Amino acid sequence: MTSMTMESGHSQRQVLPEVVFLENISKRFGSTQAARNVSLRFKGGEVHAVLGENGAGKSTIGKILGGLVQPDDGRIVLDGKETRLRSVAEARGRGIAMVFQELSLVPDLTVRENIYLGTEIARHPFSLLRRQAEEDRCRRLFEEYNFAFDLNAWTRSLSVANQQLIEVVKALASDPRVLILDEPTAMLGVHENEKLMGIIRSARRQGTAIIFITHHVEEVVEAADRVSLMKDGALVESFLKTDDIDATCIVGKLVGKSRSKGAGKQAPSLGNEALAIRNLPGPQDRCADLTIAAGQVVGLYGVVGSGCERIGQGVVGLADLRPSAMTLAGRPYRPGSPAQAARAGVSYLPSGRAANCVLPSRSTRENLMISQLDQIQTCGIMRKGVERQLTQSLLARYRTRYASYEDPITSLSGGNQQKVMIARCLGRASKLIVLEDPTAGVDIGAKRDIHELVRDRAASGLGILLVSSDLLETIAICDVIYTVIRGQIVRKYEHPTIGDEPSIVADVLGG
Amino acid sequence: MEDRNAETARLRQPWRRRLKRLNFSELIMPGFILVYSSIIALIEPRFLSWGNLDNLAGQIAPLLVMSVGQAFTIISGGLDLSMAAVMSLSGVVGILLVPLVGPWGAICVMAVFGLLVGLVTGYIIAYQKTSPFIVTLGMASVATAIALILAHGVPIYTVPPELTAAIGFGHFLGLPVSFEIAIAMLLLGAFLLRRTVFGRYVYAIGSNKSATLRSGVNVSLYTMLVYGFAGFSTGVASIVLTSWVGAAQPVAEPDMTLKSIAAAVLGGIALNGGSGGMVHVLYGCIVLGALSNSLTLVGVSSFYQILAVGIVIIVAVMLDRVRRREIF
Incomplete structure (x- = not known):
């Protein structure tokens, strides 16, 4: 470095x-x-x-x-x-x-078109685009920043990393x-x-x-x-x-002075194995195993695009992890969808609250109950009274603040929406919970609450797999951390502390 | 905590809950229906006569039945463009089978046939991950073609007189039987949406499919069931329409598909899914039905009626936009 x-x-x-x-x-x-x-x-x-x-x-x-x-x-x-x-x-x-x-x-435009999007040299709606002029200026820009790219390549054909760089060059095109x-x-x-x-x-x-x-x-x-x-x-x-x-x-x-002590790790009293993934790609073409015991919080850490999300998604049936094989509580486990994972006792909190979690047009109650319906129905017909009771008890247990649970969930603050999502996910699982960025975009108080709730749930005998892009959080609540780069497990850290941070960072950056 | 208990105690009373949720945008449609009916009644008092209302109820029955199914597809975030075509086909199939199964068997055939076609459509949409727009458009062509082939391109007039008498023009407790069937479908739809797991998932899928999938719901299965139910309502619509017209036409009322979408959206179901209910279907169908019925009564030419319906639909979509302006 x-x-x-x-x-x-x-x-x-x-x-x-x-x-x-x-x-x-x-x-x-x-x-x-x-x-x-x-x-x-x-x-x-x-x-x-x-x-x-x-x-x-x-x-x-x-x-x-x-x-x-x-x-x-x-x-x-x-x-x-x-x-x-x-x-x-x-x-x-x-x-x-x-x-x-x-x-x-815009993935369907070329690199040059993207760089000049919105700042085209010719600005009237029907004037012709000055391709040559744009190209010349692009060239000069690239030279200036010592940057080489095919100007006429489709943006979608580039890797995410290169797109990110082009984004930076695009910002520089206007000489800011x-x-x-x-x-x-x-x-x-x-x-x-x-x-x-x-x-x-x-x-x-x-x-x-x-x-x-x-x-x-x-x-x-x-x-x-x-x-x-x-x-x-x-x-x-x-x-x-x-x-x-x-x-x-x-x-x-x-x-240094700000470690949140709220989510303190208890001395782990480990139960049986909750989940094991065998034959994950490991360092130097060897294989690595990942195991989670009941009562344990295990973190996967890598930079975005490192493939650790993919492992988490594989556990809930959104990605195919073959040739790795999984066992859940000792039995072979190969989910094809989150629905199958849920039936096996695995629940999932995806990252991206707006895109992957919240049902924006529905009430807090419906948002919360969407994955608990098997507890409140007989023959497909819902029992409203039971539903209301369960809603209230879950919202209280997960310390959500709300005016009325019949109001749309979008009336809650981001932190409280996230707690509803946590309740939805944690309230259901019986064996394993997969959490992706559980505290993204929530304030510090809610974050501390969520960390405690996760630790509590682990203490009640579930295995937890945490895939977070927040290293400090991962260190704070995990018993074990696996570092990941390019889809491979690099190293395993037991009882990680803040002192492990430089080493973890070096692992995930390939340093 | 005290407050919250009081709050839930209050919410537990259904009418209070209903009242609390009523807001201005929910009152636009019933208000519009009242105002419009009053104006028309002033110009042409016959509009509110029992005879005309009876007629109106019979007129909107097929559309109402179909719109119940269409509402499900729209709430789930899709749509079904094949409904009118499948309706014609199940009518043709049912009437052709009368000699084999009898008149009452035939209506069962129509409902079940609609259901099966709907399940096939739903299977293709849900499990082959295709767009409902294209699949149902294709299915519309397929169904129309099969209906034309089976019926040799002409209407089949061998509708059993029992059906025409009992369903097409029959009355029970003073109301047209066809309208009662439509109300029964509405009630069934409302029950499914509000009280069953299926209904809950229909809303969830329409609200955020990705989130529903990730929270462990078998989205494909429920999407297929949505189109199955839409197909079932198409089959029921074919029973009502065939008995009323007295013929199974291979191309019956082709614009009913779009009208059912218009009725749902006009009534207040969000075009991008996730909200709305059966009451909105009722509003939408009443507006569309009352519009053409009243314009005929007042003596407006049918060309202008089509114009009026078109304008109302466009205004309704703009209203939909206004209602949801907070989302953009």
């Missing part, structure tokens, strides 16, 4: 011009205070890393600056003048470009003065990561202010000139990254 370290600019650092000043920015989403009196200065030619756990408010800061979200309070000062950024277009007009966490390229990167490395492999660092270096040399939002400490160490740490929506500390600051030091500042 040291090979990729940025050439240190601190020694010849001249006074850099301040481009943006955020003053006392606050933003609330429903019951979540996403940003609380945050003041930050961003300078031209400086890579400014904003680091924090999921839900720390760092993306909110990026979105406010990118014009996607309006702050409730505070000022944005651009070049010494107070400004309001009411839309992404307005922000872009002021020279602020943002690369979003989610891919936003401020470039916001929100978790840009989530989908990148080592090779693409190096390319991204190269692009960032070039942009920095040209005097662009770069805001690098991430929760990967090692990237900060590698790329940043200045580091700001955020937690629970507030700024913890902002400091220059001098050479003596390393990953452990930053992690210490960020998490």
